[in-house]
Amino acid sequence: MQEDTVRQQSIINKLLYNSTWRGWLFQALVLLGLLGFFSWIIYNTVSNLQRLDKKSGFDFLSQRAGFEILDSPGVRLMDYAPGVSTYLDVFWVGAINTITVAILGIIAATLLGFLIGVMRLSRNRIFSAVATVYVEIFRNIPLLLQLFFWYFFALRAVPELRERWSLFGGLGGINKSGLYLPAPVFEQGFGYVALAFVLGVAGCWLYARFATARQFATGRRPPTLPVYLLLLIGIPLVVFLVQGSPLSWELPVFKEDGPILRRGYQADAGMVLKPEFIGLWLALSLYTASFIAEIVRAGILAVPHGQTEASQALGLSGGMAQRLIIIPQALRVIVPPLTSQFLNLTKNSSLAVAIAYPDIVSVFAGTALNQIGQEIEMIFMMMMLYLILSLLTSLFMNWFNARIRLVER
């Protein structure tokens, strides 16, 4: 009897005062609260859906979509056609467009950002002043405003539909309907050229390993640049010629006469970049480049000056010191924040909805959502796409980061 109360008390005591037990007690309480909260939300949602007589589930994905989508990479790749394609195709069109603009934006922003970041550190004050002004202007103005500026203002300065500004001596041109460029047409046998190039890249990689091994063994590095040139350009070029030049260009067609409504660029010839795409791509790249420039600058400044001096003392040339000593160390500082800039750019590509570039938000969570009206499923799919993209980018950059990380003993 007495032992029992002692035992009971000790359990209560433990729950109250033993930090492990107390922790579990708190967690159980919070879990209960959360379960209650979520079941409340689910109950509300279900009853709201019933009241509004809305369907649920993913059946809508196999319905046919009846609306036009602006000519864009996704439309071309998915062969999207209104009335034939399904809403699932619409999802993929949006996803492909988002991914395209994100990848192209990341490439442009990284190149420009590195350039501007290095320029900011230049001894030449004109270079550094221009770079500073660029950074301070572009990162302190909202991206949406920049997007509006490019799309509604700058790109409206180009000629009307029936006129054009000629580029590259008439091979391409730009007007309000977009930027027209010659489209590559791959003929029979181009695959061999591509194969030769891929093999060339692999060959370069193997040769670089061989050259490093030789250098470690003998102290002399065998010539690399001629070999690289031969593997990357020479052999593919020979294959190209042997196959009878299996690549031709389809030029955009610009009509200056004929019926007035038919004048201007013809829809089905050449490659066209729509103003929506150009505006979004420009705004994203220029905006993100200003952030990347700051990251690059901070990364390079983070390498102690002693490293430069030591590399000079070892007799390395300026270029070699940069390539072998400074940049590898700077990259360690640069890569983690660079990753988050890439993620930001990908997420910011959702601003496309403001200028109706058909990305996932604009075309799937916008137009398609208005027609189907199943908010929960569609917004869930959109968010999942972004989460997966974020995850993939982080995984890739973490892998890259692990490769260049300082190897500590």
Place this chain on the structure above:
Amino acid sequence: MANASYLRTEDAPLLPPPVSDTGIAGWMRRHVLSTMNDFSSPGAGIRSVLMGLLTLLLLYYGLSALWGIIDFAFIKAVWSDPEGLKRGVCTTAEQGGVATGEVGACWPYVQAKVKLFIYGRYPESELWRPNLIFALLAAGLGWIIIDKAPGRRFIALLMLSVFPLAALILLTGGHAGLSRTGMVIMAVSGVVLTLAGHLGLRGVLGEILLAFGGGVRLLGLLFLIIAAVMFFMSIDYGLEKVPTDFWGGLLVTLVVALTGIVASLPLGIVLALGRRSSLPLFRVLSITFIEFWRGVPLISVLFMSSVMLPLFLPEGTDFDKLLRALIGVALFSSAYMAENIRGGLQAIPKGQYEGASALGLSYNQSMRMIILPQALKIVIPGIVNTFISLFKDTTLVLIIGLFDLLGMVQSSFTDPSWATPVTSATGYLVCAVTFWVFCFSMSRYSVHLEKKLHTGHKR
């Protein structure tokens, strides 16, 4: 010794500095030409020539861009519209106006629309209310920013507690139709819980309350605060009610950004502590929450809060668009805030945590008195930076149909009485300069703070 004539009795006259080191020429020589005067080898020569060409190119384009802006904004600009011609004053004769030659910025249009840009469609007679709030905000922030002002901590506390409530009442007019019973229940349970917690901590009410008194008291205080807010919101101040549909422009920008940052602070602290907690459930929940919100774009969050939130709540709860956007923004920014604060928590040396436990402080006490004060101080620059990006991101609310500064500017282009070829450029310029001034000064302030707080590591 005294008459040693070979000794100088006065300093030799100073030589003038070498001409080549002074003035513009010297500056150019040292900072520009020195990068392009190496012709010691063919490679270096080519490099120098390229550098020179690039410099000239940059100089040319940089100056012409600068000149373009000055030319547009000042020289070719139309400054006034004395005859009330509206669009006529900013268009040339061919376009149906009176201007001679090319027209730059159309400032009369900005004058006509400036109220719209700042307050939206807030009623004319009630404009003193937002003005008062702007003034209070400027005064409070100014006080906090000045390093040597007395009572900064107190003012900061006021800005975080009383100011938001005052702003809410002034802006809306305070006619919140809140249920009186709910308020009474809140207040009574608040008082009971606070008392119970307080007495419990002294061991009067038994074991359980002795152990959990702190938490109970905290909950009670929270209830009391909610009851107080409800009370103040439902008093009749004799102010006209202004629904949020009438708000707009810079007012909405500031409301969204400030609410986002103030609301995300407490939530961010809880999430950051949760992420570093030793209890697995809290850790998993915090990580999921943070990574989810950080992984999706703000636009999708705004979409979600404007379309999905009403579905999640009981039938008949219908609340306004601005509030929905605010909830979305607060949740979104709390994830970023949490990561900021986690950075601060990680920067605190382990000895501080150990020292706190060695003094016998509980988890709550050590966090409240030792860790958080130090961690929050470190992350202030980070918080300012988060605020800058939030401030810029508020422009996205125009996508769900709210009119912030950019939204107002954009919508003013549709006014036919001001439709000119230069209207959009003028509007974008005004909007860009406004945002730039805000963001740039905040980023300078954050740099200043970083320098000031960077104590103890300097050699």
